[in-house]
Amino acid sequence: MEKNSELDQATLRLTVSACALLYIVVLAGLDPGAAKRYAPIIIYIVTFICASVFLRMAIKRWPGHFFWRRLFAMVHDYTGIAFAMVLGGEGALPIYAALLWVTLGNGMRFGSRYLALATVIALSTLVLIFWLNPFWHTQPYMFLMLIVTTIVVPAYAHILLKRTRIASEEAIAANQEKSRFLAQASHDLRQPIHSIGLFTACLRDARLGLEELRLVDNIDRSLHTVSQLFRSILDIYTLDHGKWVPQADTVHLGALLQDVVKQNTEAARWAGVELRLRACPYWVNVNPGMLTTMVQNLLSNALKYAPGQPVLIGVRRQGKGLAVVIYDKGRGIASEHLPEVFKEFYRVRHVRDKDVEGLGLGLSIVKRISQLLNVDIHIRSIVGQGTKVAISGLEQAAPRTSAPRVSGARDRLNGLRVCLVEDDANVLMATSALLEKWGCDVQGHSDGEGLSSDCDIVIADFDLGTKVSGAECIAAIRAQRGWEVPALVITGHDIERIRQSLQNMNVSVLAKPVRPPELRAVLLEQLKAMDRQGEAPTKSSSEPD
Known part of the structure; x- marks a missing residue:
């Protein structure tokens, strides 16, 4: 939720005015002879506080940037300060701190434009105080000091605000550049890790000796560690950026x-x-x-x-x-x-x-x-x-559907016709080899443009270049076949963002690097769903031997 700086300013206004009231009451108590002089100030500050309460209520009820309301609040503040300093004379000099606070507060909360406007109103207020109170006629140098302070301090604050704004803009730009770099590096690093994992799974199923299997096992174990570290770093980045x-x-x-x-x-x-x-x-x-x-x-x-x-x-x-x-x-x-x-x-x-x-x-x-x-x-x-x-x-x-149960669904992938769309040659080769080891009939495509297939399931990378996406490939095949062909999207991008973009398409989504057991489990679940719905044409029923 965006911070309401104007509401904070209104709250602080009440706090400072309450402190000013307490200060004037103490002055009146220490000098009973001057109590009559301070009484109008006390009455005015009480009225000021009441008006400030209503102003805060309005800000809370109608939040937003309203120039005239902010201008009214500044005039309201400076009028109260002027009234106290004119009637209070020398004893009310510490209230000048409130004038400086109002000037800096408007600049720090609302920007340099309001800082300049507040400074002009503050200087006009000081001139009015000098003109109405004879005490200041006898203290020209002190009054000059207040004038100089009211100019120099906001001017320095403006310089700091400008430097802060520039630094903030540079930090935002650098952060955006870092985000773009990490997103691209994440995608590019996931690809080789993903393909190595699939190649390793293919090697494990090959006819290797014990020593070779031990080496494959060590490669797989090291790759698993890299994948976990990689996912942890990306998870922390995602959490830090609120994505x-x-x-x-x-x-x-x-x-x-x-x-x-x-x-x-x-x-x-x-x-x-x-x-x-x-x-x-x-x-x-x-x-x-x-x-x-x-x-x-x-x-x-x-x-x-x-x-x-x-x-x-x-x-x-x-x-x-x-x-x-x-x-x-x-x-x-x-x-x-x-x-x-x-x-x-x-x-x-x-x-x-x-x-x-x-x-x-x-x-x-x-x-x-x-x-x-x-x-x-x-x-x-x-x-x-x-x-x-x-x-x-x-x-x-409450259960959305009946609980999953072991049914007569096929527990093997033999004969499953898979349309695989992947623009990375190594990933396409590794995925095809693994699926063929599992008994699938793989139709591999490196480009999804103009795609046509009689497959049982579509496995597509989400990002296939500038011409077509994996989601568009799935939609095209479904339109061509006339039914909702089961589909799986594998992505190297932010998986939550991809899931949200595909939530109306009824497709499974996996994040690269995908572990082979994870891929196999998803494919088996797709098979079970196809068998329950009676929508999966098997090779034997759709093609002659």
């Missing part, structure tokens, strides 16, 4: 957790961890991408710091809500470290910690996402016994 806006959806919590477990099967095998997931029949109202990121980061921590030990993931009822709980039997966290673990780059140091990959960003990301989702994150840990982490406050929802 992650939660949009809730009705999600089957058990299916979401099962997907996370599937995506971490290989990482768990490397760590010697047995992942145990308790079945969950509940539905929740939450942003699925953000909740997945939270669970993924917590599970990643458990795999790092509890190697060789089982990790349990479950869901518990908590009042009217639900909590996702992750238990591990790792080394635990000492109580003095618990308040610090959610800070960026903070890591609890132990012997051989240099062997544990990571930047210390995972829990920081979890904490910040929990604030966006309005859920709580709690950690309980005992050194030597393990750690329990709970994401609580999830809002339970």
